[in-house]
Amino acid sequence: MIRTALLVAGKDLRIEVRSRVLLWQVLPFGVIALLLCGLALGPAHAGSSSAGPGLYYLVTLLVTLLMINRSQIVERAPGTKSSIATLGLDPAGVFLGKSLALAVELWLTGLVLLAGAVLVLHTGLHGALIALPSIVVTLGALAAAGTLYGALTAGGETSATLLPVLALPAFAPLLIAGERSFYDALHGGELLGWWVIVVVALVAYVAMGILLYGVLDE
């Protein structure tokens, strides 16, 4: 399972490095969205550190949706599905591999957006560094959940519009927990409770993915 996961993750990441969609399309979209959030709030409120964590996670969620779609489009190339079926790859390994690749991409994007939040939204650098571990775990959970929801909506003509409808409500608890832990990191609050929620969500989505991805991939 681990070997399959590493193989699939390597394949997805290689495709991403060669196509450079993450670099030239997804990251600029994230930065623009962050700037638009600041403009929507106005200069007086955009610089307040209370809005920063929420806006950071909102933009991250939008970017995540793009990346989930991207992760599924990669599988649509002619022969990909049949090759996986012929090779007899373990579906749990495929799920873990795709989640890992998506998580790596999200971590990179998350770091750039965090730097953007520090610069544009005046989110404190020290607090942002304290929040970094919780951001890593939250984005990992988003990647696992996103891979599952991506597989649920894959293939159809309406997949691009259906994905946000299904995934965003499911991401809401992660958004709340991530935002709260980031906010508490900035303001010296109690981090443990939110950490527990994020870690439980990560474990739950990984377990669900291992169990159910095969059914979706049949």
Place this chain on the structure above:
Amino acid sequence: MMAKQLLSRLLGPVTLVLLALTIWLGLWVTPQDKIQGNLVRLVYVHPSVAWVALYVSFGTATIASVLYLWKRTRSMVMDRVAYCAMEVSVVFITLTLITGSIWGRPTWGVWWAWDARLTSTAILGVLALGYLALRRANDDPVLRARRSAVFAILAAINVPIIHFSVDWWKTLHQGATVFGPDRSIKIHGLMALTLFISFIGFTMLFFWILRARYRLEVRRELASSVTLDEALDARRREGALQ
């Protein structure tokens, strides 16, 4: 078989009697609350509707989905049950939010509060709508059944979050109303009885609607397949004439 038919026939009338009894006891017989006055009468509707929305209907949809995915019990019957239960769940979640809102306006001063219980229930409603959207997006019955079943199980993660939200977060929504921490009943005997009848009545209402919706779904599938067969026959006859 006879007993099953009798139960099936009695489901509707018994449901109506229980709901009528709830209305009579709730509106005329039970006393007003010392602080809330007549507003307390919503307690005979809102918790029962919420019980059906979150646990009975969503639970039925989730269990049917699990049974569909389990190879031993996999059948389109389970898929149909899950679909129909989820559809009824959307109605009951909407009713839960509406009745809660009606209670919230005079009590909290607002129709909607960003409260953990309210927000998580609204999210469940959107997830249930998402389930219906997912079904409409897939034409292949097997693919549709499989994907919907997985989504129903994923969406069910929200139910324990809603249940424990009043314990995990500081919420406007009150915690356990009927039972105290020591499991003793905290409300007046007649009120407790009315509430109990209301719970049974609304639960039976769910099963009554589910049964009717299931029959309708079977007929709809049958009608669409007959139409297709008829169309194919007509085409074949056309081909034979040429």
